Amino acid sequence: MDNYFDKEFELRFFEMNRLGEASAISILTLLQETAAEHCYYAGHDLLSLMSENLGWVLLAGVMEMKRYPLYKEKIIIRTWISKYHSIRGFRENIIYDENYNIIGRARGLWVFYDIKKRRPKKIHHDFIEKWSSYEKISLEHNISNKIEPLNSFEYKKEFKVNMYDTDTNKHVNNLRYLQWLMESIPDEILENYYLYFIDGRFISEAHYSDSILSLTKRDVEENSFLHTIKIKESDVVCATGKSVWKKIEK
The missing domain is CATH 3.10.129.10 (Hotdog Thioesterase)
Structure with missing residues (x-):
């Protein structure tokens, strides 16, 4: 597999739930951190993008977890871009334990955005050049379809x-x-x-x-x-x- 980026984490106490496992929020936070590191690798950290009134906005996302890692457990998050359009891209993620057994998968649809003008912007060439794309999908699930709002609730x-x-x-x-x-x-x-x-x-x-x-x-x-x-x-x-x-x- 080519064109991926790996980031290793050791789970900390404040990321645990009452069962001593990482919370879902913690895992999503680490996925965002990995994406931020991938931006840094491409030469555009998120703070520098903000200084240009630019950023990435998540439009849709899905995550599936076989299990959640334990306190002090090491995990590796592997991320890559599977497909680009002019203003958006699909980010894939696989979550491994330290022995590279898969414990979770996630994917997201992100749009490159002009924060000041409140509209999408064409992705910087640097991102496309440094990241490249690899068509493998981490989780076979359509995140482009609409999920209708509830008309009633319990x-x-x-x-x-x-x-x-x-x-x-x-x-x-x-x-x-x-x-x-x-x-x-x-x-x-x-x-x-x-x-x-x-x-x-x-x-x-x-x-x-x-x-x-x-x-x-x-x-x-x-x-x-x-x-x-x-x-x-x-x-x-x-x-x-x-x-x-x-x-x-x-």
């Missing part, structure tokens, strides 16, 4: 966007949407199941002080749910998603 949580929810662009970080989504998952699921699969679409921005509604409804498959995150005041949908949960083996 579970709801409401809260405000705090300052720490926003990123360096002063927009809500994509990771927060997963946290908010999980707020409206039934307690019986959170206590007895782990997040096996998450598929999300990021539609509109939320900002500091917005009131957020996290809406959840059971899907047709067992232990699967549909989700919508929206702004209460305007009824604008920020994100939609689907999650699948598996029983924790005790």
Whole structure:
């Protein structure tokens, strides 16, 4: 396999959940960190891009985990670009244990974005030259299709966007949407199941002080749910998603 980038991590205590395993949020954070390192490798770290009012925006993403790593466990995240368009690309990820056994997979659809003008921009040639593309897909799942917002729901949580929810662009970080989504998952699921699969679409921005509604409804498959995150005041949908949960083996 060519044109990939590897990043090794050792899982830290604050990244653990109550079971002593890395949380789903922690894994997604490490995926973002690996992508940031890949940008640095291409000669454009995210801070330098910000100084040019440029950045990468996640439009859609999916993750599937066979298991979550334990405290102090070493993992390797391998990432590459499988396909480019003029303004966007598909980023693939495989998560290995230290013996290169696959424990998870993820892929995302990212768009290169002019933050000041609020519109997509043609990808820098440096990225395409340094990254190149390799057509192998990490996870066979279509992340270009639409996930419809919920018209009805069974579970709801409401809260405000705090300052720490926003990123360096002063927009809500994509990771927060997963946290908010999980707020409206039934307690019986959170206590007895782990997040096996998450598929999300990021539609509109939320900002500091917005009131957020996290809406959840059971899907047709067992232990699967549909989700919508929206702004209460305007009824604008920020994100939609689907999650699948598996029983924790005790």
